[in-house]
Amino acid sequence: MALVFAIAALPVAAQSDxxxxxxxxxxxxxxxxxxxxxxxxxxxxTEIEYDIGARAxxxxxxxxxxxxxxxxxxxxxTVDAYVLSIALDSDPVFGRExxxxxxxxxxxxxxxxxxxxLAAPDGNGDDSLPRGSFTxxxxxxxxxxxxxxxxxxxxxxxxxxxxxxxxxxxxYGDQGYGTMSALRLSTLLGELRIANRLLIVNxxxxxxxxxALSSPTSVVITAAAADRTSFGCAATNDWxxxxxxxINRALRRPQPLGEAFEQAETKVAQWEAEIGMxxxxxxxxxxxxxxxxxxxxxxxxxxxxTRPVGRPATGDTRPASR
Numbered sequence: 001m002a003l004v005f006a007i008a009a010l011p012v013a014a015q016s017d018x019x020x021x022x023x024x025x026x027x028x029x030x031x032x033x034x035x036x037x038x039x040x041x042x043x044x045x046t047e048i049e050y051d052i053g054a055r056a057x058x059x060x061x062x063x064x065x066x067x068x069x070x071x072x073x074x075x076x077x078t079v080d081a082y083v084l085s086i087a088l089d090s091d092p093v094f095g096r097e098x099x100x101x102x103x104x105x106x107x108x109x110x111x112x113x114x115x116x117x118l119a120a121p122d123g124n125g126d127d128s129l130p131r132g133s134f135t136x137x138x139x140x141x142x143x144x145x146x147x148x149x150x151x152x153x154x155x156x157x158x159x160x161x162x163x164x165x166x167x168x169x170x171x172y173g174d175q176g177y178g179t180m181s182a183l184r185l186s187t188l189l190g191e192l193r194i195a196n197r198l199l200i201v202n203x204x205x206x207x208x209x210x211x212a213l214s215s216p217t218s219v220v221i222t223a224a225a226a227d228r229t230s231f232g233c234a235a236t237n238d239w240x241x242x243x244x245x246x247i248n249r250a251l252r253r254p255q256p257l258g259e260a261f262e263q264a265e266t267k268v269a270q271w272e273a274e275i276g277m278x279x280x281x282x283x284x285x286x287x288x289x290x291x292x293x294x295x296x297x298x299x300x301x302x303x304x305x306t307r308p309v310g311r312p313a314t315g316d317t318r319p320a321s322r
Contacts, residue, residue: 018121019235020090020173030177038179042166045188047134047178064118064130068143072113079296080153081109082144083116086132088161088170088180090120096238097202099126100310101158101247108251108301109156116140120172123235132161134170134180138188145192154293155189155197160243162233163203165226182212189213196293198257202242204229207283216289221246221261225281231272231313238310241268242282245313253305256298258286271314 027050033041040046074080085102087094098119106115118136121127130136137159144155162169167181189197198219201209206222213220223242224230232241239248246264253260261284272279286294 018125018127019092019123020120022090022171022173024174026177039166039181042179042181043183045134045138045178045180045184047170047176049133050175050177052175060131060136063128064136064139067116067118067130068140070113071116071143071147073147074149074153076149078152079293080114080148081105081111081156081297082114082148082153083109083111083156083158084137084140084144085115085117085119085158086137086140086160087119088132088134088137088159088168088172090131090172090176091162091233092121092123092235093233093237093240094132094160095119095122095126095129096124096310097160097240097243097247098132098158099129100238101160101243104247104251104306105156105158107306109154109297110300111156116144131172131176132170133172133176134178137180141188141192141194145194148194150193150195152293153196154297155194156200157197158200158202158247160202160240163201163205163224163230165205165208167208168201168203168206182209185209186212196290198294200246202230202240206230207281210283210285214285214287216287217293218285218287219257219290219294220283220285222283223280225283228278228280230280230282231275231277236311237313239313241271241313242280243313244308244310245271246282248308248310252308254301254303257294258284274314 083105085098087098102115102117106112117129118132119129167179170178195217199213200221202223206224207226210220230242245267250260250263265282
């Protein structure tokens with residue numbers, strides 16, 4: 001499917017204060033993208049930036065520089081986790097989810113001071129972050145690779161956005177467009193020699209990332225199978241279904257990662273059955289050698305659970321988010 005038709009079919013963000021919305025027709029040059037070109041572009045991680053002002057570009061550059069400068073160095077003899085949480089679509093649900101996912105993952109895996117969040121404004125007044133894009137993702141990963149010890153430390157990547165069979169979508173307001181394939185992300189991680197990694201891809205069709213990203217020292221978790229959609233990305237939500245079930249509920253509890261995934265899988269299936277949707281079938285693959293770093297990290301995780309926060313992806317209720 002050509003990129004222009006795929007992006008045009010995605011939901012349009014609701015207008016609200018501080019939200020970077022999709023409001024205009026796509027640039028006309030995107031209509032000339034051919035299907036094979038879209039695949040090649042996804043494999044190259046191609047992004048198109050359109051009609052961005054110089055001051056806005058400088059502001060985002062400075063935000064990203066500050067975020068990368070603040071990352072703490074590796075502690076010799078300690079398995080350190082480096083968390084990178086990114087919302088690649090400016091729909092506010094993804095920005096809110098990426099922010100809170102960073103809090104949960106940093107607390108669980110002792111990554112305070114080693115966490116980067118890339119996202120658009122969340123609609124609740126937070127417009128302080130560098131935008132989530134393929135370029136900022138690549139630069140942030142390169143910075144993490146620079147300060148971590150690849151033999152000891154671990155990358156924890158949480159990526160949330162819309163998805164297509166070709167990969168995860170970058171769609172920032174009316175200015176940023178693209179699709180990144182599993183092959184591109186795998187190539188990027190290989191270039192940076194980041195071998196110990198927990199990769200969580202929360203998007204429709206995210207199961208396409210499992211084969212390419214799997215390795216003996218990797219854990220790969222996706223919100224859906226390669227041929228299934230996932231749910232809950234309404235602009236008024238703070239969480240998607242999978243983000244709510246896995247990050248906001250299961251990972252807040254002091255339990256092994258595999259058990260947390262099973263709980264989330266069951267909860268997502270329950271919610272989908274209640275609304276009569278085709279099951280998304282979340283996926284997990286744990287490498288044979290991943291236990292070496294996973295056991296070290298989970299041996300230090302807090303033993304007191306925290307309460308879920310935010311507007312839930314479904315009709316059940318709880319207090320509003322922080």
